[in-house]
Amino acid sequence: MLSFANDYINGAHPAVLQHLLETNCEVLPGYGSDPVSARAAEKIRSACACPDADVFFLTGGTQTNQLIISSLLKNWEGVIAAHTGHVSLHEAGAIEYTGHKVIPIPGTDGKLTAADIDRFIETFYADEAHEHMVFPGMVYLSFPTEYGTLYSKAELQAISSVCRTKGLPLFIDGARLGYGLMSPVNDLTLPELASLSDVFYIGGTKVGALCGEAVVFPHNNTPSHFINQMKQHGALLAKGRLLGAQFEALFTDDLYFRISEHAIDMAMKMKRIFTEKDYDFFLDSPTNQQFVILPNEKMEQLREKVDFCFWEKFDENRTVVRFATSWSTSEADLLALKQLL
Amino acid sequence: MLSFANDYINGAHPAVLQHLLETNCEVLPGYGSDPVSARAAEKIRSACACPDADVFFLTGGTQTNQLIISSLLKNWEGVIAAHTGHVSLHEAGAIEYTGHKVIPIPGTDGKLTAADIDRFIETFYADEAHEHMVFPGMVYLSFPTEYGTLYSKAELQAISSVCRTKGLPLFIDGARLGYGLMSPVNDLTLPELASLSDVFYIGGTKVGALCGEAVVFPHNNTPSHFINQMKQHGALLAKGRLLGAQFEALFTDDLYFRISEHAIDMAMKMKRIFTEKDYDFFLDSPTNQQFVILPNEKMEQLREKVDFCFWEKFDENRTVVRFATSWSTSEADLLALKQLL
């Protein structure tokens, strides 16, 4: 069945699988200390222009968010996030499970602003009761956001500047990082993003891998005993090569960026199809997730032929749904969609 | 110095201290299993008209909220609370420290409505992504609220009814319970409140005790191994008599209610003083906390002679401050305040 349900409906990009095959019979040490993972890390350092960065490989986004946040926060601190942030809403309380509050700030289209963060911090310290409150200990944002939107370079610079002034580490969830970097409206490079953040991750699961997220601490700022904390969270794979080999493939010959670019091309074409057919968008997403407002009747009818994702009710008669593209989306898929519309 | 800073500026009501003295040399078993605590529990059961209720004594409000909530919630659940609720904002993340999310719902003047809660639950289960979200596992509200406001009997009945329909235990934080029950606008009795809730506590610290909150599970619904969980939280006093004796005094000859009534009388007189002097109120509180809007200049001037509590900035030139009464507030205090205004 035709599917735009999400960006993980297929397995891995063939070149990723191929590299798993090629390295399968190498005898390698465990727990991520193998040369395949080391080469992958080196390629990522190079792509980020951060020769001294520490790179770690984890299996999925929630695990990564949980580990990074809990290893950076002190007992008395929480993480600031947009109220629509993945860690705020869609991780089953994974952050709170580690003892820390997600401090929600209302955002717009999934985004926080530097001014929002600054105002929150100022108000917090001005409150005479703040000693009885959760201290803001870091800032979480996602690029692209859960709504497919992006921060411009100027916006991210402003946020980074507030964070540094206030002493708050800035963490960028890059579960779909490639789709942000390759968006036509994006003006940020990976090295710029690395330099403006304190930790981020390069999502593999949603960009062509079977699983895997590459965590980057760009500034010699890895939390103490990070490997121990990975183990404590059950996040340290015995065969770390599974992650290392996939990322080595993704960062060879720009595969990660080519995959992302392809998905963006497909998304922009899909956007034009919906526009031509006079559908309304819930918001203007420049990345691989497109949020379309469908009359409920049309939605039910489409559902018989194509998979997409319920997002939220728009009103009594209309629903917001999400169509996503990925490495495996083809022109034929778009044509089929067009015909269904 | 004259003080209306809060309702815990003094020690205990003299009759409470007197009872500590009277029972001081009785040889008693530890950890709350003593006959003094048993008599106090019996008096509380009687006041609540809940002959089968379980009653436990804890030392303070945050400890009580943390223990009740963490013992009632399952791993995957969070507690619904007004975004201004004490557990949401002013307990330094004590709930999240136990691994659970506080799910904030916007309220009005510190209050939730049955409709708010119902809509939240309906929306939650209608969301196709709810399996990846924190499940609502109970409802927390405070009576009086953090803004001194009260739920009417009809409002509480509606909330209780939604909770029971949805299978969510209803927990009422009664840190200032007496002030709510004795308010001139209140139409709820203690037995009614007990019958409408699944667990609540009768605050002692802010109503005449040195410390102590009496937790009541009215319906044979105490969480399993509650005493063990008290111990695990460091909340089980070796000399449980300290709490039992105080509550025995408070629930003898209606002392708890007389203390509360006195503070309410004082608060209503104070309210009239502010009104006569043409001050504006931030909201209309019918309990022992009064929220007054002071011009900043006036606030600074008053501060030299009288203690009160900063609440929040109202605008550039005015500030909301709180004046609280308690068992120790006297007519002389009010007269002195009047003269300062």
Added chain:
Amino acid sequence: MLSFANDYINGAHPAVLQHLLETNCEVLPGYGSDPVSARAAEKIRSACACPDADVFFLTGGTQTNQLIISSLLKNWEGVIAAHTGHVSLHEAGAIEYTGHKVIPIPGTDGKLTAADIDRFIETFYADEAHEHMVFPGMVYLSFPTEYGTLYSKAELQAISSVCRTKGLPLFIDGARLGYGLMSPVNDLTLPELASLSDVFYIGGTKVGALCGEAVVFPHNNTPSHFINQMKQHGALLAKGRLLGAQFEALFTDDLYFRISEHAIDMAMKMKRIFTEKDYDFFLDSPTNQQFVILPNEKMEQLREKVDFCFWEKFDENRTVVRFATSWSTSEADLLALKQLL
């Protein structure tokens, strides 16, 4: 370099990788709800002769132990384990991180006895202070143990019987389950093991997969909201197919058992080589891990040519080291080892 360092030095068994390739381009739903995972679960149910069992796929052993234990225990409970158990010593505190004590019982050669467990429980409840202690809430054992040893059917029946009498769920860590089942001394079948336990897992990572452990709740006894708790632990893969496809391959044509049998054959041959060369064993292991006592000088000399694992110091002059076999160990490897000795 020749390596017997552990049973995860290579990638996946070729048939496992092949099945990942074959299923790679199927469009599948996420989070383990796909038909590939469903087929794998069905094959596992069949192998366990548990038609009603619930089966879940996780990525690694520590994650699996953490999730199972924390979802089964109540707040006031801990897990009984041998003091040498993996959860006691070698998981960086993953169990305690979830708030639960590992209650260590001294064992022998990695094993607990029914009598040990029974005596512990009897002593616990006879202790008048037990209300201030951590309640035993379940029993953890590993098959094979961390020392490669096995429980006989009679031993496991006795333990299971104590656990059922005392109301304690019995959890069997099967990270190396296949090597236990295929050992020449083993007298337990997989259906028997399933029937005697309350939850266990079939280790994939160490038995031919790239990653993956299959959790089995044989008796309609899955903890409530288990999928939510997987998500909360960061243990729910978006592309659940990665695990499902591997286990489908492992449980097709008895691959799991054939891999295990091969490794056991290799281990028994290796054992004979050491015996012929007059080396002493630390203990008599009937599975794929062999614990050999090496003179320190010999150990250093061997290390230049072959990888093995330091276990512990035996005395001043000798060291216990571990040699492990796996799906990838070959006769040529054994021959090379023999020549080095």
Added chain:
Amino acid sequence: MLSFANDYINGAHPAVLQHLLETNCEVLPGYGSDPVSARAAEKIRSACACPDADVFFLTGGTQTNQLIISSLLKNWEGVIAAHTGHVSLHEAGAIEYTGHKVIPIPGTDGKLTAADIDRFIETFYADEAHEHMVFPGMVYLSFPTEYGTLYSKAELQAISSVCRTKGLPLFIDGARLGYGLMSPVNDLTLPELASLSDVFYIGGTKVGALCGEAVVFPHNNTPSHFINQMKQHGALLAKGRLLGAQFEALFTDDLYFRISEHAIDMAMKMKRIFTEKDYDFFLDSPTNQQFVILPNEKMEQLREKVDFCFWEKFDENRTVVRFATSWSTSEADLLALKQLL
């Protein structure tokens, strides 16, 4: 009924209650920031000869152990304790509840030795698998121990020296500190104990207070945001004066030491009574807890007339029981006991 059940069978020493009365009507700020608490802290600093120490007041022992340990440990660390330590066995898992392992070391008569600790640390770091283990992050001991035994000055110096060499903070649980300091065999002063430890507490609950433990960080080494963490644990009393006033009384005119000395006198006399009557002791305790071996028949017979505490079974026919003295034990009590024996 005559009782030697424990050292918290009575309320407070009369002078402690008296001071609560005297300060009851002072208008004081909340949460421990009051001048009564400040004076108490100053007196404690003086008694410890630590002019720069930070002093905090908490309500009970388990709460204090939980808060100190969880605020000192990093995520990946555990606390070393004797396997008989209070935190190991008798706090219902309060330490593990905060996510940290109690690492048990076998001790003798409740005591650890410097050599035990040193050997444990050396073995830990020599283990090539230690990256997958819980790192030792601090050392916990109790003075007196749970068996009433004491560390000599030389023993504590040796332990302190190992801890400092290895970088492990040394925490001394002083729930019964006074009884240790006033024991005839003790050769440690309070200033010496303060100087050798990194944090300790002066127990009030068991030495004449209604509740309360005074935590002392002697070396400008209070964990960051300690007050926030108190609040987060539900351990910050609104009326902090309750604790401050009691400790002000206890540290005025050496009351704390006089109470302790009295109890020790009573205990030594009691010891002579048992010796004269030819009873055996389980061990030789020099403090206020005496562990006597009673024939079971005698035990049952005594129990009808006097309260004492079951400790453990000695053999089939005999039981170890504990008799404790306190501020309230009188010569008349001893005489009555003598007659019963």
